[in-house]
Amino acid sequence: MKRPSALSQQFTESVIRRSTVWSRQYRACNLAQGTPDDETPSELKQAAIEAISNNWNQYSDTWGADALRQAVAEKLNRFYGLQLDGRQNVTVTCGATEAMMASLLAVLEPGDEVIIFEPSYENFRAQVLIARAKPVFVPLHPESLKIDESRLVDAFSDRTAAIIVNNPNNPSGKVFDSSELEVIARLCQKHNAIAISDEVYEHMVFDGCRHVCLASIKQFGSNWIVVSSCSKTYFMTGWRIGYAAAPPDLTAAIRRCHDFLSLAAATPLQDAAVTALGFDQRYYHWLTEHYQSKRDALVSLLEEAGFICRRPQGAYYVLADMSNFQFEDSVAFCDFLMKEVGVAAVPWPAFYSDEGIGRYKLRFTFSKSKGTMAQARDRLAGLSHFPATRNRRH
Numbered sequence: 001m002k003r004p005s006a007l008s009q010q011f012t013e014s015v016i017r018r019s020t021v022w023s024r025q026y027r028a029c030n031l032a033q034g035t036p037d038d039e040t041p042s043e044l045k046q047a048a049i050e051a052i053s054n055n056w057n058q059y060s061d062t063w064g065a066d067a068l069r070q071a072v073a074e075k076l077n078r079f080y081g082l083q084l085d086g087r088q089n090v091t092v093t094c095g096a097t098e099a100m101m102a103s104l105l106a107v108l109e110p111g112d113e114v115i116i117f118e119p120s121y122e123n124f125r126a127q128v129l130i131a132r133a134k135p136v137f138v139p140l141h142p143e144s145l146k147i148d149e150s151r152l153v154d155a156f157s158d159r160t161a162a163i164i165v166n167n168p169n170n171p172s173g174k175v176f177d178s179s180e181l182e183v184i185a186r187l188c189q190k191h192n193a194i195a196i197s198d199e200v201y202e203h204m205v206f207d208g209c210r211h212v213c214l215a216s217i218k219q220f221g222s223n224w225i226v227v228s229s230c231s232k233t234y235f236m237t238g239w240r241i242g243y244a245a246a247p248p249d250l251t252a253a254i255r256r257c258h259d260f261l262s263l264a265a266a267t268p269l270q271d272a273a274v275t276a277l278g279f280d281q282r283y284y285h286w287l288t289e290h291y292q293s294k295r296d297a298l299v300s301l302l303e304e305a306g307f308i309c310r311r312p313q314g315a316y317y318v319l320a321d322m323s324n325f326q327f328e329d330s331v332a333f334c335d336f337l338m339k340e341v342g343v344a345a346v347p348w349p350a351f352y353s354d355e356g357i358g359r360y361k362l363r364f365t366f367s368k369s370k371g372t373m374a375q376a377r378d379r380l381a382g383l384s385h386f387p388a389t390r391n392r393r394h
């Protein structure tokens, strides 16, 4: 039998998605994967049902239904003062995941380097490898989460073809501000590199903090791609509706790659997504408040259980330090939490190329329903009484 490709051996299955499978197996509260537990808004469910009943059952245009591309452009223009046009600037994809993959394939040559800030969402490294390029990691400052400018300057070279920015950042909750994006823009200009910004958490920014869309920073010129999706904002991760917005030349290249990756996103769900993108400001205010209160609830329940937490500015994850438990490391602790306590979390090293970093830190998500959070509180409340949580660090 032919052996699997060397490429397929360069990454393992996703630690996060594996946690979800194990959560089911061990009946654990899944605070590992950032799937929003709450229901999709009822008008969106209704719109999807109607689209199916009205026989929206064929492929859409490969780069997305006209109405949805236009709705994406209008929403980006409304929120970020852009002047995009759905016909020229938008490609509808199967989630932001495919938008990122199509974007990387559209701009990279084999052997090109792609800068990724760490901690980073685990997909980015694998996707860069799939595009036969080389990831180059630049850690954010471990405490302030600020960009270390001199490290970033050193990471850029003539081999740099792209940089991935994830704003707000999963897992740290860091929100990049305009001045940081301008630093990145200057380096992209100097090295003629493309910035690809994953903004799936764009509406989850807290405490009055503001999301800056990378495309609104003029210094990027035409070297930018913004990917985002309906998954997190409208509680529909399973619908797989995402998009890439970019200048026309890049859009044409992204569309060619997308065409042969997935052909098209689900037609009736694209129709329903038009309704979602048309929601007015009240929806987004509600969403921010909804998640800010969940963030505060998760931080307080983790602190009560004995963790030391960082309150994130954005996205929906909390970084929790486990030093009080004196357990061996976060991998062993997550295993214990899953199997003995019934709560799933992600060990922090999963977000770094160097697995020695973050050995005593875990990521928990607050994207869960009140019921799941209450159950997690009950289970974690007894944590300090478990004998196994004492004196395990070597």
Ligand SMILES: Cc1ncc(COP(=O)(O)O)c(C=O)c1O
Pocket (backbone or CB within 6 Å): 034, 094, 095, 096, 097, 098, 121, 166, 170, 198, 200, 228, 229, 230, 231, 237, 240, 241, 242
């Ligand atoms: C940073 C980031 N990008 C993309 C995704 C996946 O987005 P989508 O469901 O639109 O593919 C996730 C999911 O957790 C994520 O955290």
